[in-house]
Amino acid sequence: MRLCISILLLFFLIFSQPCAAQPLSVSSPNASLRLTFSLHNGAPTYQLDRFNRPVILPSRLGFVLKDQPPLAYDFTIAAVDSGQVDQTWIQPWGEKKEIRDRHNELAIVLQEKTPSRRNLILVFRLFDDGLGFRYEFPLQPESEQVAIMDELTEFNLAADAAAWWIGAYQWNRYEYLYQKTRASDITVAYTPVTLETDDGLFLSIHEAALTDYASMALRRTSRTGFQADLVPWSDGIRVRSRTPFKTPWRTVQISDTAGGLITSYLILNLNEPNVLGDVSWVKPGKYVGIWWEMHLDLSTWHSGPRHGATTANAKRYIDFAAEYGFDGVLVEGWNLGWDGDWVNESINFDFTTPYPDFDIEAVARYARDKGVRLIGHHETGGGVRNYAEQMEEAFAFYQRLGVNTVKTGYVGHGQSILRLDENGVEQGEWHHGQYMVQQYRLAVETAAKHQIMLDVHEPIKDTGIRRTYPNMMTREGARGMEYDAWSPDGGNPPDHTTILPFTRLLAGPMDYTPGIFDLLYPEIKPDNRVNTTLAKQLALYVVIYSPLHMAADLPENYRARPGPFQFIVDVPTDWHDTRVLHARIGDYITVVRQQRDGSDWFLGSITDDQGRILDAPLAFLEPGQKYVATIYRDAPDADWRTQPYAIEITEQLVDANTVLSLRLAPGGGQAIRFRPATKADRQKFITSHSD
């Protein structure tokens, strides 16, 4: 393993011979990928090949700095180090328990030939499933302060490709439908950007370990060439830092299959290990809550006669949660600050004072007595200064009440985050700039101090920091189910959830809030409905990974359909392993996951507007073991447009050699629970078979 470059730097500079030999290269452990570094007239560039064919053509590296010459030219290689890692680490929770981190590393110390002789270190890690690289700025005593005006990192694709992406710098954060274009038609996109080359290679370009830096977008600068576009502060500076520091990792994941991107753990491997120590208090789970009823306008966040967050209503949800074994009950709109135009005008939420009709002490006690946790809610409205001022107190308040999970919210548009600059003047910042990255991390750290898990809505994008902060559970950061309640464009079209697993979800878990059972609500929202079949709602619990999953609909809608609801009751949210059986971006996906610390497996398969018949071999099951498969599938006449509720629930005995034919209706899906068959089960199925 590479020793610490920072410590060794002085040693290298004194004792190493300049490495004139060029280019330098490093391969992935199975030799399929090769990274080549070279200096072109002193300018650092990298190239990435796979099986001897270029994937990333020579691409620049470097920085433009404020009040300094660019850190991009006139370099020599002062030292080179390389190493290998092959270790397996355990996720305290996640989509897979044991993660193998196997990579080869190449670290290059660059030194300017100019009199300033500044250093820049480049670290490349080659995994079999992709590349990660970052810059390290060593301590530069004469200019500790660094203001990055531009990061010159390029990703010059070797060939054009299909691309799934959302445009950056829009008013509504990340909440857009993904568009599919040629890569050569991208303008500027948030990462992860997903690409499918004409040769059948799937790529995801993203970043890892974004904790104190601007988030990276990709701006197209040539036909199929992209440059890092760091989301700036309001004054145009992209990143403010102080040496020594390290940038986030820039990542390129590569697979021959679309599913291979989903089971790549490169992003997690590039994050730092857990810094929180004992995290036995972090527990994945399922929750219900006072939430969808507000999206349907059946009640309100704000106070008044239709206020949703009342003591009685909360107890009703707690009763339901206790009856069906849910872990938590979310209550939104419970605290002072929701009245008035809180999004655009007054952002003065009070995070410790409930509305008078919500007796939070009583509710928390009632929940505790029933073995259910109240899930806290901190809507900031983007007012992060207000939040920061109360943050310590707010989490302490919840901790005292036994709350172990808080959902945060940062509703706000465009550059609406108001920061006080050094002159005390309010400046509008993006959700995705360094200022907000810091604010989001502050919340994670403060929550951790109070042993509280976070579910962040309107978040900064995920870059895998849950490895480092295992209380950072899940987040929104895309169009979730709520759009089906009120979006003027009619909600999320059927293909939306067949794109998310290959785009947004490559970044990390998402709180999509699935499980709507009352799919049509013409009296309430005549222009909206849920654009899926009922079976697809169930399948989303497996397809979309989230350690905290909501059963988002109202209790009465679940009680009306106890058969399908059983799947939501049974499905876990923590997994031993994950595999992708079918994957076609924007068309269909089938995922199977094995319960953590259990022997059940769960399958979710969904499709777009097109019906599908997909063969699923059950090779993942324990050989020799019979399982009872409880199958929740679209009925033969199901169609999201005309027969969305048509569902069939059947049971059959299966084993590892069974090939199930999954029949998905248009806009449909299928959910299956596999549990080991008991002797009684086997007897029952033999009997019923001979009937």
Added chain:
Amino acid sequence: MRLCISILLLFFLIFSQPCAAQPLSVSSPNASLRLTFSLHNGAPTYQLDRFNRPVILPSRLGFVLKDQPPLAYDFTIAAVDSGQVDQTWIQPWGEKKEIRDRHNELAIVLQEKTPSRRNLILVFRLFDDGLGFRYEFPLQPESEQVAIMDELTEFNLAADAAAWWIGAYQWNRYEYLYQKTRASDITVAYTPVTLETDDGLFLSIHEAALTDYASMALRRTSRTGFQADLVPWSDGIRVRSRTPFKTPWRTVQISDTAGGLITSYLILNLNEPNVLGDVSWVKPGKYVGIWWEMHLDLSTWHSGPRHGATTANAKRYIDFAAEYGFDGVLVEGWNLGWDGDWVNESINFDFTTPYPDFDIEAVARYARDKGVRLIGHHETGGGVRNYAEQMEEAFAFYQRLGVNTVKTGYVGHGQSILRLDENGVEQGEWHHGQYMVQQYRLAVETAAKHQIMLDVHEPIKDTGIRRTYPNMMTREGARGMEYDAWSPDGGNPPDHTTILPFTRLLAGPMDYTPGIFDLLYPEIKPDNRVNTTLAKQLALYVVIYSPLHMAADLPENYRARPGPFQFIVDVPTDWHDTRVLHARIGDYITVVRQQRDGSDWFLGSITDDQGRILDAPLAFLEPGQKYVATIYRDAPDADWRTQPYAIEITEQLVDANTVLSLRLAPGGGQAIRFRPATKADRQKFITSHSD
């Protein structure tokens, strides 16, 4: 099941009420496909929907006839019949032993409203994997002779798609590289035409049971609309027939996966059952022969000092075949007629007289004594009249010598087939018109009479008649391996064999003649080479299905590489079952097949110019059973361009739960034999593991 329409027709016409109710429809057994028939102003049309979404928009049906009004308008529905079939039949040999024929049928008797009141019957069969339909011409006593000038059948695609196709009416029969374009860029194409819609549906349009009709090409007549283009006789008539008769089936196979097209048996299901009775004399197998050495110009087909088909040379191949257990030895160029420009000028092959240096009686006896069969060869040079005159004698001759397989050849270009018309004048016919369809069938029937299997080169395309005539084993009908010996364009590019399984091979088995071990022959053919790695040559034996597979290279080249050659020795050519694990047209494919009457499985995986890493779950293996996997794979530095011979052969214990990571080099492949592990095997692997 539908009763015989022809017999019942009179009954219908007398007793049925005209069925005014329109449209008529029938669904596939699992209800995913729906065929709708309707009359538009008396003109018959059909439409095909899948999961309630159109796949084929309303498309015309009917005929233009010579000396009669078109059979296309002014129809009424005189009678309708429907039925269901669900039966399983056994292939005497094949890629899968048990074939399930499960379909719903709709038969419609049309009658003209005009005074002639002619009838036309349409029969639609809806399978879960596609549609077949055909026309039946009932007996029309007043005009028994029918000359079809045009078949009006349309296939109007609901949406544009990617298409893989070869152009029809070219000089070189079917021997072209497949081109990939949009469907809307097709001009006129031979079938099968393979389509991938933007919604992720895979279609194959083809025909079944072509035995006495012109073959069908597809001509684009609107943006994404196609009309049947029957290959005409030299006088412009497309089909000559006599009522009653039935057309071949027009077929549309549909799958959500590219691999699903490969494991669709719709074409076979639409052919008539075996008419040959006991076919225990039909035996799949492997062969070697005097063939590749001529393609390399090391010897000649014609007589002279370098004549290949000598007694001594044949015995050398027989020795080799006997040593390694091959079933047959092909000898080409053995009979009089190869001297001179036989392709373009004199077509006077003598099918019973060997060249003086080839003692066929002695060779046949020598082979028989060693347990090897001589494989006969009938090159016609397209001179089918000459062949027909000698055919009976030619097959009797071979039968007497113990030959049970004959490879036929019909080299000839464009309309070079010379037929004598009614005035005794020679007319040039296409390989693909009705005249040649009859000639090819004549050879199949004559061979069967002499208990001889056929391997047809320069054939009519396959339409599944092997079900009816199980001695019709395999055929060429595409660019085979021989192009790597001498093609001016440098041979078959690496992606060719990743396209064939999804195009040409959807029609039926192909004699590709794989297994070239001496990949580079710069002294002999400086501009040619085999454009694969060595491991890919092995994988082709599994990927490309053929009941007769050649080990095409020279004995000395196999003896030089005994390790890889063992796979060719071991691989069978008759299968109990076939599954496709990975499929991406033009990029990669992985196929596994289970040995017929055995417990071994074989895997073949190949890629195009791009290296791949593909995970293969071994769910097909018997659960609980350990297998020894003998793996023939590209070495880490393999690349068809630079290191084509780099191969690794390893063994490991696997079971149904193993997921193998297949690493395919650029232009490479992987071949695996799985055999049940003995106790000794398990002991060996445990021991070697603990070493």
